[in-house]
Amino acid sequence: MDTETSQTLDKFAQDKYKYGFVTNIDSDRPKKGLDEEIIKFISQKKNEPNWMLTWRLDSYKKWLKMSDPKWANIQFPKIDYQDIYYYSAPKGFEKKPKDLSEVDPKLIETYNKLGIPLEEQKVLAGVAVDAVFDSVSVATTYKGELEKLGIVFCSISEAIQSHPELVKKYLGSVIPPGDHSFSALNSAVFTDGSFVYIPENVKCPMELSTYFRINAEETGQFERTLIIADKGSYVSYLEGCTAPQRDTNQLHAANVELIALENAEIKYSTVQNWYPGDEDGKGGIYNFVTKRGLCKGKNSKISWTQVETGSAVTWKYPSCILKGDNSIGEFYSVAITNNFQQADTGTKMTHIGKNTRSKIISKGISLGHSQNTYRGNVSFLRKAHKARNYTQCDSLLVGNKCGAHTIPYIDSKNNSAIIEHEASTSKINEDQLYYCRQRGLSHEEAVSLIVNGFCKQVLQELPMEFAVEAQKLVSISLEGSVG
């Protein structure tokens, strides 16, 4: 590799995080650590009914008996669960503010800085936003308009109060609390997140979006999102996340459950940009997320698209359980790791019904000293007649100190299943760089262009409004851009 290439790579490796500011706002926090008292405190803060508290406490008891999963290709010090704050709310949030005039202007400013204006008139046309700051939901825009269609889009805390029957029926139905230690932990201490219900035959006319922000120090964020698409409905949902720059690690352990009934479709997109740590690998978010969708009804469809650029450690496998006959599961992923970031991410497609189909497109880009692993599990159960899977995993290495790993598991109990798997690993091509530069592009522009081209198959799956953002984010993750 020529010197200029390595210089540019060094520059990339010193990539700066531009969302690392802290909002100085008083927050209301109980003591550190996890015990039944804290869970009762959270439940009480949120004025939850008894069944919810019982559910939390049961989950906590399960968690006590479990240990964290160890099979992923990531290394990090043991998490001290007693050294984390489990609840943090900006002061004055005992009751959710009725409208934005009741919200602390500092909070609104924070979201403006992040490019998420909450004032409805400024909101990106056609996107409804729910913003979660530490443990509480700050504001949900466009609520009234959605209500007219019977769509429920609110914080999960609110849904527990207003739609207990739906929450009771579906919460934990896709990710049982006892699934693994992080799901048990989340079920015990989840603080907020979004809730969506789309009634029968309603096509949600706008993108629904949640923006998560960790602000307070030593705080964990345990959000819980539940999306239910009733028969024949459609919804597209986008999630974005950032956190301040700190030299200590912070834990984020979210659970997201999707349920698609007959002929329903859910499109779930994530742009994950948690603070990744500095160039020496200090600080950053530990992102242990469980995302799972259930294609419950016939002809239903769930599609996950993720652009993962942040976090010190990412452990995340958005999955689909294809139960309904003819149901479809899709997973499109771009994961970029830089400096000392570690990502172990992929998907699980479980084919249960007849003629179920799944498609996996994964693009991993490793820079600096990072490690980037794709882990996929495609299984066909006995009754999954004529089910099909197509998997394509491509890895791009930039520099020679990083690593890319592809670990696909395939398990078929049905002879009629058709499985295709393609994988490639390549280094950034010097001939391509030469070509671009001969046309007058700088080295940095050329790398960014080539990487964006490499990710295109995935980026084009994002909703239009966010595809451009994501493209920029990809470039920023490569460049030394500040502010």
Place this chain on the structure above:
Amino acid sequence: MIFLNINNLNVSIEGKKILNDFNITINEGEVHAIMGPNGCGKSTLANVLAGNEDYEVNSGKVIFKDENLLDLNIEERAQKGLFLAFQYPVEIPGVNITPFLQASINSKLKNHQKPELDNLSFAKLLRKNAEELGISSDMLKRSINTGFSGGEKKRYEILQMSILNPELSIFDETDSGLDVDALRIVTEGINKFKDPKKSFLIITHYQKLLDYIHPDYVHVMRDGQIVKSGDISLATEIEASGYKNF
């Protein structure tokens, strides 16, 4: 102004000497052709001028538009008005010509302290030039060079040249892998682009290309040097009896 002057240029790759006291002067508006057998250093010359970092310049001087070309990196040379049409244009999957070329032209305009082109004016320019070269709008939607035939790739190079509007265009064996029809289309594109302010350096193995382009000067290259210079009759001589007489 000195347009292009190469003076006693010595170049090697991995210790092997390729260009040997190479000299040439090209003035504004001139078309030069360099012919030579395989391995004589023709392509090396093209790539050294473009700034390819695989080659080592041992000694010599290259002045381009009064500036020491060897002090500039690849993109600076391009922005200054040097264009290389590649022998084998590389595929760039997922990257469309429109944002690519818009970024290219704007980097040049910026370098010359001229206002950059917005999306709309660039799209218009691209469409107009593509039409003139018989490039369909479908082809503009594809990824750069990806899955293109040899002829399509070369036409794409001409399209890029016509947008970037370089003062010096170097063609590195553009005729290789082209059938007669493709060759005609490509050379028509080059001819359309000729004007008294623009100069060309055409590197080729065969005379055929020169039948269409009509160079002002023809040079024969052997062992890293120009061994004979003349007019188009030199090309005819080579076509008849090969390189053995040089």
